[in-house]
Amino acid sequence: MDATEIFERLRAQFSDKIVSVDAEAVDPSAVVEGDAIVDVCKFLRDTEDLRCNVLTNQTGVDYKEDGYIEVVYHLYSYTHRHYAILKVRTPRDQGTIPSVESVWKAANWLEREIYDLLGVRFSSHSDLRRILMPEDWVGHPLRKDFVEPTEYHGISTTRESLLR
Amino acid sequence: MSVAGFEVEVDRGSGLETEEMTLNMGPQHPSTHGVLRFVVKADGEVMRRAVPDIGYLHRSIEKISEKVGYHGFMPYTDRVDYVAAMFCNQGWGMVTEKLAGIEVPKRGEYCRVIAAELNRISSHLLAVGTMILDIGAITPFFHAFREREKINDLLEELCGARLTYNYMRVGGVAWDLPPGYEEKVLAFLNQLEPMLDEHYDLVSENTLFRGRAASVATISAETAISYNLVGPNLRASGVRYDVRRDEPYSVYPELEFDVPVGTGMAGEVGDSFDRYYLRVQEIRESVKILRQCFQQIPDGPVVAKVPRKLKPPAGDAQIRVESARGDMSWYAVSDGSEFPYRCKVRTGSFAAMSIIEEISQGLMLADLVTVIASLDIVAPEVDR
Numbered sequence: 167m168d169a170t171e172i173f174e175r176l177r178a179q180f181s182d183k184i185v186s187v188d189a190e191a192v193d194p195s196a197v198v199e200g201d202a203i204v205d206v207c208k209f210l211r212d213t214e215d216l217r218c219n220v221l222t223n224q225t226g227v228d229y230k231e232d233g234y235i236e237v238v239y240h241l242y243s244y245t246h247r248h249y250a251i252l253k254v255r256t257p258r259d260q261g262t263i264p265s266v267e268s269v270w271k272a273a274n275w276l277e278r279e280i281y282d283l284l285g286v287r288f289s290s291h292s293d294l295r296r297i298l299m300p301e302d303w304v305g306h307p308l309r310k311d312f313v314e315p316t317e318y319h320g321i322s323t324t325r326e327s328l329l330r
Numbered sequence: 331m332s333v334a335g336f337e338v339e340v341d342r343g344s345g346l347e348t349e350e351m352t353l354n355m356g357p358q359h360p361s362t363h364g365v366l367r368f369v370v371k372a373d374g375e376v377m378r379r380a381v382p383d384i385g386y387l388h389r390s391i392e393k394i395s396e397k398v399g400y401h402g403f404m405p406y407t408d409r410v411d412y413v414a415a416m417f418c419n420q421g422w423g424m425v426t427e428k429l430a431g432i433e434v435p436k437r438g439e440y441c442r443v444i445a446a447e448l449n450r451i452s453s454h455l456l457a458v459g460t461m462i463l464d465i466g467a468i469t470p471f472f473h474a475f476r477e478r479e480k481i482n483d484l485l486e487e488l489c490g491a492r493l494t495y496n497y498m499r500v501g502g503v504a505w506d507l508p509p510g511y512e513e514k515v516l517a518f519l520n521q522l523e524p525m526l527d528e529h530y531d532l533v534s535e536n537t538l539f540r541g542r543a544a545s546v547a548t549i550s551a552e553t554a555i556s557y558n559l560v561g562p563n564l565r566a567s568g569v570r571y572d573v574r575r576d577e578p579y580s581v582y583p584e585l586e587f588d589v590p591v592g593t594g595m596a597g598e599v600g601d602s603f604d605r606y607y608l609r610v611q612e613i614r615e616s617v618k619i620l621r622q623c624f625q626q627i628p629d630g631p632v633v634a635k636v637p638r639k640l641k642p643p644a645g646d647a648q649i650r651v652e653s654a655r656g657d658m659s660w661y662a663v664s665d666g667s668e669f670p671y672r673c674k675v676r677t678g679s680f681a682a683m684s685i686i687e688e689i690s691q692g693l694m695l696a697d698l699v700t701v702i703a704s705l706d707i708v709a710p711e712v713d714r
Contacts, residue, residue, distance in 0.1 A: 192428060192647045220555050223648065223659040225674040240648055240659065244555065244571055251648075272558035275684040276676070283392075298385040298713060307393055308672070 169194035172216060172250050179209055185255075195238070195251035200263045203239075203254050207269045210241055210250055217245040221266070224276040226284040228258070230310040235261055235286055256286055258309075265291040283308040350378060355698065357386050364709020366683075372695055380690040380698055382683050387713040395662075395673035400426050400500055400640045403670070408494035410675055411711040413456055416442075416449035417653035419498035421675065424579065424649045425660040426500045430642035432634050438502030439581045440627040445488060445497055447616040447623070448515070451522070452481040453654035454562075454609040454616075461606055461703035462533055465542045470533045477525060480518055487511070500640060502633030512624045519617050526613060534607060543606055544597030547689045547701045554600070557685040560678045561656015563705055566592035566608045567600035573652035585622050587615045602704035609706070639668050655679055655706055679711040 173187045173196045183202035188195050198206050210218040218241035226237045239252040256263050265288035266273045277288045278297040285306035288294055296303065305312050317323060356367035365386035371378040391410055395403045407418040420442055427434065434442075459474030482492040487508055489497035497504055533539055549559065554567040564571060572589040574582040590611040592604030644666040651658045656678035663672040682705040690698060 192645055195646075220558055222558060222650070222657065223661055223674070223676040225661055225672075225676070227646075227663050227672045238646075238661065240661070244569065247576060270558065271553075271556045271688075272681060272684070275680065296385075298388040300385070307390065 167215065167246060167248050169249065169251075172210075172248065175213075175216065176206060176209070180206060193249070193251055195253050197253045197255060200254045200256055203252070204264045204266055204269065206252065207239070207241070207266050211269055215246070216243065216250075218243045218248075218250050220244060221270040221272050221276070224266075224273060224280065226280040226286055226308070228284055228308060228310045230258070233258060235284055237263055237280060237286060239266070260287070261285075262287040262289050264289050267291055282306070285309060353695075355380075356383075366707075366709045366712065368686075368698065370695065370698070375695050377690050377693050377695055377698065380686060382686055384683060384709075384712050387710045389710075389714065391714045392673050392675070395670050397669065399668050400430075400642070400670060401636075401638070403673070404499065405494070405496045408496055409710065410714055411653065411655065411658075411677065411679075411708055412493055413708050413711075414449050414453040414654040415493065415495050416446045416497065417651050417658055418675070419495065420446055420580075421649065421651040421653070421658050421660040422673075423498045423500050423502075424651065425647055425662045425673075426640070426642065428647040428649055429645065429662055429664050430500075430636075430640060432501045432636055434502050434580075434634055435631045436581070436628050437506070437630040438632040438634070440623055441503040441507060441632050442498060443580055443582070443585070444507070444515070444620060444623050444627075445485065445495070445503070447619050448481050448485060449495075450616045450654045451613050452478045452485075454613050455481075457654075457703075457706040458529075458533075458606060458609050461543075461700075461706075462539065464699045464703040465539060467533070467536075467539065470529060473525065473529060473532075477522060484511075484515060484518060487514070499633055499636070501636040502631070504633070506632045515620060516624065519620060523614070523617060526610065529610070534610065540596045540603060542697075542700060543603040543704065544601055546597075546602045546697050547693060547704065548598045548601045549685065549689055550600060553685070553688070557688075558681045559656075559685060560681060561652065561654070562608045562612060563605055563656060563678070563682055565590065566604040568592055573650050573657050577650060579649070579651070581623075581626075584626060585619050587619050590615070602700050605704040605706070641666060641668050653678060655682070655708065655711060675714060677711045677714070679705075679707045679709075682707050683712045 170189050177184050183199045185197040210216050220242050222242045223240035226235050228235050234255040235258055237254045241250040254263055280286050281294055282296040282299050283306055351372045353370040353372055355370055357365045367383040369381045391406055394406050407422040408415040410418040455474040455478040459471040463471040486492045489495045549567050551567045551569050554564050568591050570589055570591045575589055592599050596603040642664040644664055646663040648661040659676040661674040662670055665671040
């Protein structure tokens with residue numbers, strides 16, 4: 167099934183929860199309301215002719231100019247060999263999205279990474295801690311307004327240029 | 331009860347219960363193939379939980395991509411997975427080409443596949459060799475590394491580097507194959523195949539090795555898919571899925587090869603032995619692919635004309651590459667400038683690492699080493 171058909175099915179099932187569909191892009195995607203994401207994912211996973219059984223990638227992008235962080239879900243179906251790309255937009259401050267950990271266990275670590283690097287919170291996540299950065303790190307490094315600290319526990323993060 | 335003829339009184343009450351131990355394995359441990367740590371809760375020799383703690387090798391490669399531009403990022407991708415760097419090169423090349431709409435010349439694609447498959451053999455040899463070493467046998471490790479060294483020589487001749495190749499470019503590859511390369515690679519392949527037979531007799535049929543690997547840490551297909559386990563680990567659980575065959579890219583549609591899956595030949599489908607043996611089988615498939623490549627490679631340029639200041643149109647794209655550690659997914663966002671706005675790579679080891687907490691429950695402490703080795707986890711690829 168191609169992306170347009172999948173998104174039409176989603177529109178029919180969830181109507182206004184599907185904010186917009188970009189079918190012209192290199193990889194077609196649909197923007198979904200945050201509070202519906204778990205239901206949309208379950209629908210995509212459990213419906214016979216959609217059967218998106220795997221979450222191949224989940225990541226976040228900070229669109230600072232537009233004032234939101236976009237979490238991107240790359241779904242794939244091993245059964246039917248098709249993709250479904252979903253996007254959820256959340257405010258940059260205190261953004262919270264329901265966790266899809268209950269749908270795919272892979273989301274556990276992927277969401278921890280998004281929380282760590284972009285500061286998006288995931289509600290009803292079983293273990294939302296930092297994963298890559300140290301636990302006492304301040305800030306979320308992949309945010310566009312992140313300022314790199316000059317030192318961490320007395321260790322300088324910059325060095326003199328060797329080129330003079 | 332009586333002990334040595336004397337009646338003694340034994341208190342079977344409060345003093346005899348065992349305590350749950352908390353052990354740290356790593357961050358420095360020879361079997362972790364890099365720097366990572368497990369916090370193990372053990373009851374005697376039996377693990378209750380093994381919680382992975384990652385991030386020791388986090389080099390913020392995704393953040394670096396936002397500062398160095400599309401061409402400049404290529405050498406950094408080598409460091410995502412330095413055991414199989416060709417695939418990272420290829421992934422970054424492909425996602426940029428998809429964003430910018432660049433087409434790679436046919437000969438360039440063949441050069442990519444030749445380099446990538448050589449790299450796959452060397453990575454699988456490392457995986458297989460170190461798994462046996464971790465389990466306790468040292469000779470097969472030397473056999474595997476002897477062969478791997480020859481591939482390093484071949485790749486060095488191709489691109490000047492033995493580990494971090496930086497061979498591919500956006501739009502193709504950096505250099506054409508050197509003169510006489512075909513003969514050298516074919517000569518290597520001809521002597522590799524008998525070596526694999528020898529290896530089979532020495533290791534795969536070995537009772538001790540089977541005892542340590544068969545039916546240990548079995549992963550069912552459902553669990554594997556839920557955790558997004560990819561590549562050889564997924565196929566060992568019986569899911570016949572290979573990105574090269576099922577979402578074809580590059581020139582793979584023109585090449586014939588089989589996709590082996592786990593059969594449970596020593597124990598159960600999806601056990602550590604299956605994951606090990608699948609890699610041995612994949613080496614043979616890569617040999618097949620390489621032979622065909624040299625028969626089919628056309629003449630022509632190896633790299634497309636790409637502007638030095640590459641500014642792909644605004645938008646996002648994702649591609650998937652079948653790396654040695656499975657489907658490696660690259661996602662890149664362009665804002666129309668010469669620097670990527672965001673780049674994300676989801677690697678096979680990341681998923682493999684996240685499954686350990688679940689599958690290690692109830693295993694023996696010594697089996698944790700088998701689990702890490704059989705999942706072929708390379709720590710830098712987990713952290714990036």
